[in-house]
Amino acid sequence: MSSEPEHDKNAPLRHADVHATLTRELADGRFPVGSRFPNEEELQKRFQVGRHTVREALKKLADQGYIDRRRKSGTVVLSNEPAVRYIQLLGTISNLFDFGTHTELKVRSFGFVRLRDPHLCELLKLPPDERWLRIAGVRMQPDNPAPLCWSEYYLPPCYAISREDLDRLVGPIYAQVLKRHGLQLDHVDQEIGSTALRANASALLQVPRGSPALTEVRRYFEGAGALMEATINLYPAGRYVVRSRIERQSDIKSAQ
Known part of the structure; x- marks a missing residue:
């Protein structure tokens, strides 16, 4: 039986068909894990399509974790099934909004805490022994049974939201704070590092204890310069990809 997609014989194949x-x-299992995957020219010849069509199909396979x-x-085969990972595009504030919209927070903890962990205070750049609202839980993607990450959100009392607000929330937490207080977001500081997952986080994320994880810390500042939210996300290896575009500055371009 042919594995080619069903389509109108007179219509050209689209990248979705390929x-x-x-x-x-x-x-x-036609392409075993670790084996070489057909290149662009081979796929163009096989499917009788243009380079753009093949590149779009390959890009989607790479984004899903099938190939590298x-x-x-x-090109090498990484997996015979899609990876549980999220592609985060960075460049504008709207990209951050997408994350809160395209994933769902399953809340495991909600309440005010005293910041007594020196490591946490250093990581989030928060003063020790202050009282902050802590919201914690796992982030889920639609149609993916495995959690994407463990997330912790810290809000100062002046910008705290209620549990009822959280239950009705659509989109990221920081957007709810901005709307409620009539604020504008000025900038976001972000730091990315790595760590080994502790027992409680690894169990919730369904990976072995001590598994490597990406650590993403974000600090959200409103227009007057006040910190309105600090967030830490822990992603098990392979579940999160950051993609950004870096361009030369105009003055450098003109000098060349």
């Missing part, structure tokens, strides 16, 4: 066929073949495209060594 992607669907390759996805089925990966799931069936390497400039010099070619």
